[in-house]
Amino acid sequence: MNPASSNPGGDAAQGASPTFSPLYQQIKALITQSLQSGEWKPGELMPSEVELAARFKVSQGTVRKAIDELSAENLVVRRQGKGTFVATHHEERAHYRFLRLMPDEGVPHHPESRFIEVKRIRAPAEVARLLELRSGDAVVYIKRVQSFDGVPAILEELWLPGQLFKGLTAERLVEYKGPMYGLFESEFGTRMIRASEKIKAVAADPGAAQLLGVAEGTPLLCAERVSFTYGDKAVELRRGLYLTARHHYLSELS
Amino acid sequence: MNPASSNPGGDAAQGASPTFSPLYQQIKALITQSLQSGEWKPGELMPSEVELAARFKVSQGTVRKAIDELSAENLVVRRQGKGTFVATHHEERAHYRFLRLMPDEGVPHHPESRFIEVKRIRAPAEVARLLELRSGDAVVYIKRVQSFDGVPAILEELWLPGQLFKGLTAERLVEYKGPMYGLFESEFGTRMIRASEKIKAVAADPGAAQLLGVAEGTPLLCAERVSFTYGDKAVELRRGLYLTARHHYLSELS
DNA sequence: AAGTGGTCTAGACCACTTT
DNA sequence: AAGTGGTCTAGACCACTTC
Numbered sequence: 001m002n003p004a005s006s007n008p009g010g011d012a013a014q015g016a017s018p019t020f021s022p023l024y025q026q027i028k029a030l031i032t033q034s035l036q037s038g039e040w041k042p043g044e045l046m047p048s049e050v051e052l053a054a055r056f057k058v059s060q061g062t063v064r065k066a067i068d069e070l071s072a073e074n075l076v077v078r079r080q081g082k083g084t085f086v087a088t089h090h091e092e093r094a095h096y097r098f099l100r101l102m103p104d105e106g107v108p109h110h111p112e113s114r115f116i117e118v119k120r121i122r123a124p125a126e127v128a129r130l131l132e133l134r135s136g137d138a139v140v141y142i143k144r145v146q147s148f149d150g151v152p153a154i155l156e157e158l159w160l161p162g163q164l165f166k167g168l169t170a171e172r173l174v175e176y177k178g179p180m181y182g183l184f185e186s187e188f189g190t191r192m193i194r195a196s197e198k199i200k201a202v203a204a205d206p207g208a209a210q211l212l213g214v215a216e217g218t219p220l221l222c223a224e225r226v227s228f229t230y231g232d233k234a235v236e237l238r239r240g241l242y243l244t245a246r247h248h249y250l251s252e253l254s
Numbered sequence: 255m256n257p258a259s260s261n262p263g264g265d266a267a268q269g270a271s272p273t274f275s276p277l278y279q280q281i282k283a284l285i286t287q288s289l290q291s292g293e294w295k296p297g298e299l300m301p302s303e304v305e306l307a308a309r310f311k312v313s314q315g316t317v318r319k320a321i322d323e324l325s326a327e328n329l330v331v332r333r334q335g336k337g338t339f340v341a342t343h344h345e346e347r348a349h350y351r352f353l354r355l356m357p358d359e360g361v362p363h364h365p366e367s368r369f370i371e372v373k374r375i376r377a378p379a380e381v382a383r384l385l386e387l388r389s390g391d392a393v394v395y396i397k398r399v400q401s402f403d404g405v406p407a408i409l410e411e412l413w414l415p416g417q418l419f420k421g422l423t424a425e426r427l428v429e430y431k432g433p434m435y436g437l438f439e440s441e442f443g444t445r446m447i448r449a450s451e452k453i454k455a456v457a458a459d460p461g462a463a464q465l466l467g468v469a470e471g472t473p474l475l476c477a478e479r480v481s482f483t484y485g486d487k488a489v490e491l492r493r494g495l496y497l498t499a500r501h502h503y504l505s506e507l508s
Numbered sequence: 509a510a511g512t513g514g515t516c517t518a519g520a521c522c523a524c525t526t527t
Numbered sequence: 528a529a530g531t532g533g534t535c536t537a538g539a540c541c542a543c544t545t546c
Contacts, residue, residue, distance in 0.1 A: 022534060048512060059536045064513085072326075073508070080513050081543035098507055102452075194508040198356075200498035201455040201473035219455035219473035225507075244454035251505050253352055253479075254327070254448040276515060302531060313517045318532085334532050335524035 027056055028066035035075060035086060036230040042088035042185055046076065049084070075193065089181040089191070098181065098195060098227075101154065101242055102250045110179070111146035111154060116211070118142050118170035120162055127159045130226055130237050138162030142173070145211050152212045153247055159237040164190055190235055195227040199249065202241070212243050221249055281310055282320035289329060289340060290484040296342035296439055300330065303338075329447065343435040343445070352435065352449060352481075355408065355496055356504045364433070365400035365408060370465070372396050372424035374416055381413045384480055385488050392416030396427070399465050406466045407501055413491040418444055444489055449481040453503065456495070466497050475503055 031052070040046050049067065053060045067084060070076045074097070077085045088094065095110065102108050121141050128135040139159045146154035160168070165188050176183045184190050202222045209216040220241045227236035242249065285306070294300050303321065307314040321338060324330045328351070331339045342348065349364065356362050375395050382389040393413045400408035414422070419442050430437045438444050456476045463470040474495045481490035496503065 024534075050512085061537085062535060065534085067513095078513065079544090081511080081545080083512055083544095100505070100507070194506070197505040197507065198502040199453065199475065199505060200502050201475040201496070202498075203473050217471070219457050221453065221455040221475070223505075242455070244456075248452040248454050249505075251354070251451040251453060251477075251503075252448070253354070253451065278515075304531085315518085316516060319515085321532095332532065333525090335526080335530080337525095337531055 023058060024062045024065040024069075027052075027058060027063060028069055030056065031066060031070060032075070032230065035070075038189065040086050042086050042191060043090060044086050045082075046084045046086060073193070087191075089179060089185050095179055098192065099179075100249050100251070101247050103148070103247055105246075109148070111148050112150075113173075114145045114147070115170055115173055116143040116145060118168075118173060123159070127237055131159065131161055131234050133161060140165050140168050148247075153243045155208050155211050155241040157239045161235060164188060164235060190229055192227045192236065193229055195225050195236075197223045197225045199223050204241070208241050212241070214243060218243075220244070223249070277312060278316045278319040278323075281306075281312060281317060282323055284310065285320060285324060286329070286484065289324075292443065294340050296340050296445060297344060298340050299336075300338045300340060327447070341445075343433060343439050349433055352446065353433075354504050355501050357402070357501055359500075363402070365402050366404075367427075368399045368401070369424055369427055370397040370399060372422075372427060377413070381491055384491050385413065385415055387415060394419050394422050402501075407497045409462050409465050409495040411493045415489060418442060418489060444483055446481045446490065447483055449479050449490075451477045451479045453477050458495070462495050466495070468497060472497075474498070477503070 034040060046052075047055070049060050049063045052063045052067075056063065067076060067078070071078050071084075074094075075087055077087050079085065096108060099108075099110075119141050120138055122136045123131065123133050123139045125135045127133075127139060128137060131139070133139070139162050142156075142158040142160070144156050145152050146156065165184075168188065172183070172187070173180070181192055184192070200222045201219055204212065204214055204216055204218040204220050206216050208220065209218060212218075212220075221244050223238075223240045223242065225236070225238040225240070226234050227238070229235045288294060300306075301309070303314050303317045306317045306321075310317065321330060321332070325332050325338075328348075329341055331341050333339065350362060353362075353364075373395050374392055376390045377385065377387050377393045379389045381387075381393060382391060385393070387393070393416050396410075396412040396414070398410050399406050400410065419438075422442065426437070426441070427434070435446055438446070454476045456474055458466065458468055458470055458472040458474050460470050462474065463472060466472075466474075475498050477492075477494045477496065479490070479492040479494070480488050481492070483489045
């Protein structure tokens, strides 16, 4: 009678794929598609649960469970009495999800950037492999130093798929205020959803030592990050060297 | 009519506290108490949702939501068709939740331990502060080296509240096979629920260099961990020095 | 007053496991 | 066949926000 009871037969418009999934997972996938396609933009209010339930012809409870998971994955933000909003990098609370370097004392705050180099190059083999590109594809290369209160603490290199970041120039980076992920989201339509970091301890080479203002051989924390957007697509490679004299990398094991 | 509708008045046996919480949160707290008290032990099967619903006089859906959260926090494990089990450190899948050092190549596996020192001491001020003890309280101090395939990679020091780990000796540690957290859980009734790590890069001092078989000054990753049991009570301080030549610390940002 | 997400209930059926 | 967790629905009421 109701549409959901036909679920076991596979009622969704997903084509005749051999995999079945619960209704709420199918709804979640459909909502994710709308997020990815930009039907609702970052920061915007999404349709209410009741509207979505009507649109997908399922009960509100099913939509609710789908949105529950999207909320847990930080793709959307629920606000009681107001509605559900598309998550955005343009808010304080989102900033520290990807910035794990904390001061040993005092409250966290944002570093200032100084860009050393911004250019377009052909992807080296290693970069291409991690970004799932072909070796030689165009990538944007960025090198910058970040400082807290004028004291350098982070030396960072980034590689971004040239395809996705066509108009990215040094000027845009310099004039933009706020975290880079905000720029990527607003200007290039690419939102970072999650990331994975591999961390090592290394000795500062001459170049890093000079830029960070420390002695050659100083132990630095090296974090290699691969960031993913919708559909687990890799869209950023980042290698950061962190000076941990007065800061630490915070990792919550839960 | 039904017991839940009296919720807004505060129906639970929590005393006349000024804070109100949803019914499922109260149920969650009651279940957590039973877990903490050992009414159901690690690895054991818990009562079914239907039984718990009857016991607490709420609907199955409310118990379900409570257990959903406990499951998300890794306090319990659900298995369809079988039931809900109390989480335990005695299973492969639980081991890598607190062991983040991964080999750069190949599949993760467990290190072998060699204990350097095990003794009872008075807590230094810094240790006491982090473990929320009084300075001078008894603590168990452990120092060990861990190796992968015979190659040293981790130098670790631990401080544990003496109160909680009364019978902990070097012999117990040496004869016990498997992760220390399994020993703590089975023999001392203390389960680690979550932990917080502060990570820095440091230079190997003479002692560390000798034990890890590297040159003095070699960059090492230093992870200072505070672990918590039920009720967010700190019960372990651990300082690990990791050799990251062939391994890395894995951090998922999500 | 109206709309939103948040909680709670009750009942149905499904998928999986064990007896 | 019986029991378990997993999904789905429908309806009620609450807390919060806005008009």
